[in-house]
Amino acid sequence: MARLRGTGIAAVNYPTGMNLGGDPSQALIHATTSGSFNVVLAAADLGQGLRTVMAQIAAETLGVPYGQIVIQTADTDTGPHDMGTFASRATHRVGNAVKAAAIEAREAVLQLASEELEVSIADLVLDGRGGIQVAGSPQKRRDIADLASRAQFQYGRTIAGRGVYMKPKSDVDPETGAMDPDSTQAYACTVAEVEVDTETGAVAVLSIRSAYEVGQQVNPALVQGQITGGAWMGMSHALYETTEPCYPSRDHSPKDFAGYLMPGMAELPIIEAVVLEVPSSNGPYGVKGVGEMTANSPIPAIVNAIYHACGVRVDSLPVTPEAILRGLDALAQGKGAA
């Protein structure tokens, strides 16, 4: 009986979004009387930070401070259509829609500025701090919040923008079999270290270390949060979470947190990651997606590390102590495919 250590590796490529059936997101933006901008979405923030990154994208595009953006989400009665928050699609799809809507709203502000300053739109630049100025003449300046407010009371105009992004439906070419199956690919590779106790069958994960390539990061702290949480979820899926086994019958399946197992703080491995940025060609400011994929590669990396440690090759999840002990028995009897 021993504690055996092993190292496993696994990689993932992740095709951001739902690519095969037509995948649209929309955004509407309008300026309020206070000069802030409301961004109206039906897309939901699950806690991953959608509101934060959408506000960053809108602020960047409109050239106003982050605090001047108000994000309204998750009401399908009042928001424009969205396919939803899943498949790591929101930053890419909704972000593209927000950027397009912000560009249209920005055009309306620029139009007003060009009339007041009596120059053509082509001669105007955004200063990124909430102002519009004539290129080369910083004293000829208008405040965007001010313009947006006066648009309503002085000019009787709207400052608004509509945005949509859609990955079109892709059919298989019957002649060639070709199709366009994805929008953009994010990549990751994970190395996991485990220790297997051959007496109890228990597996301890010692470390989960990954490298990610996720396009341009809008918010690196939120990306790190996704990666760390995803590593834990992958470990949980690999070793703990299941509605099975339920001996002796289904009535005994887990119904609460006492029966449905997940690793806690005491079981945490070292979780580390590095992130490379290679901008995508079609995401807003070059983003890809980083969400779901963070829980993918840790799972096969852990299972491969178990194989490396003790020779037991498990092909169904979770890898329970029972599965390890049965695998070790099979190996001992010479039946295992070591």
Next chain:
Amino acid sequence: MASVVVAFELGGRPVEVLVSPLATLQQVLRTQLGHTSVKDGCRQGGCGSCTVLLDGEPVLSCLLPVEDVAGRRVTTLEDLTPVDGLTTVQRAFLDANGFQCGYCTPGMELVTKALLERNPAPTRADIAEALSGNVCRCTGYVPIIAAVEAAAAAGSAAAVVASEGATR
């Protein structure tokens, strides 16, 4: 059964509530007293999201009939949060990104406060032990541990300043 009046202290102020017998403290805090930082994750003692402090100690309010807190001191995150600004523990969670959806956060922060009062310099094992009843589905716990450690460090720095002030 007839409703009963229960009197206790909430955030330093006396409150009286008219409740059905066996109403939980969680229900009463959320629906009658508006303290929605007290979350409603499982209602069976498994997740820690409903944690409140009872006479300074963390308890699961979903398992506690409100009659049991008669005459005692209840504290929620609403009670601790300054009108302007944040507590040391809240600041540490914010700086460490110790949450994503935030559903576990009030429970995590109250348990952390109670832990640091009892043990100002906890080890990782102490932290894991104290927070073992609090489930987080989002963060992988790593930034939560970092937040507790940062809150402990900030607390001991403040204590040093305070004691230096006192000896002067």
